[in-house]
Amino acid sequence: CHCLPVHRADPGHFWGFVYFRQIKDATLKRGYFQKSLVLLSRLPFVNLFYEICALIAPSFFASGEPTLEAVCDNICHWPSLMAGENLSLHLLGSIYEISIQKQNYKSLAAAEKVNREFATPPGSQTQIIASIHEIDIFKSLQFFLPHIHLLWELVLTGEPIV
Secondary structure (H helix, E strand, O other): OOEOHHHOOOOOOOEEEEEEEEEEOOOOOOOEEEEEEEEEEOOOOHHHHHHHHHHHHHHHHHHOHHHHHHHHHHHHOOOOOOOOOEEEEEEOOEEEEEEOOEOOOOOHHHHHHHHOOOOOOOOOEEEEOOOOOOOOHHHHHHHHHHHHHHHHHHHHHOOOOO
């Protein structure tokens, strides 16, 4: 493989990506209805697969197995991954535009320029993922920002967060 080591699949390792949903339900013993969607891959494309989970899960929770069948059908039509090439991945009416960097890749600006060159079919929602393997920690913690003072108080006083 001519891609960066961080992009290579590891045959002895799976990456797991989870979308978790919890809904209050007083009729249940625990008080909540919980459901998850788990996506497994040998590829370490963290940003891409978290975005895909966020797209698939709500549709799966609403429609069930037909969503998974449509997702599998879409993924079967994806092109083979090639380092240095631009890929357009269609999934449930959305398009994910990615570029897997070659080992001798020099500039992110070139990747951004290449991403603008993709043709988008009408009615499709296009997601450009600047880096397919890095975690956007700020986006992950965005939900907690309104509660940051309360969290800090709980940490200082040694109280449980849950």
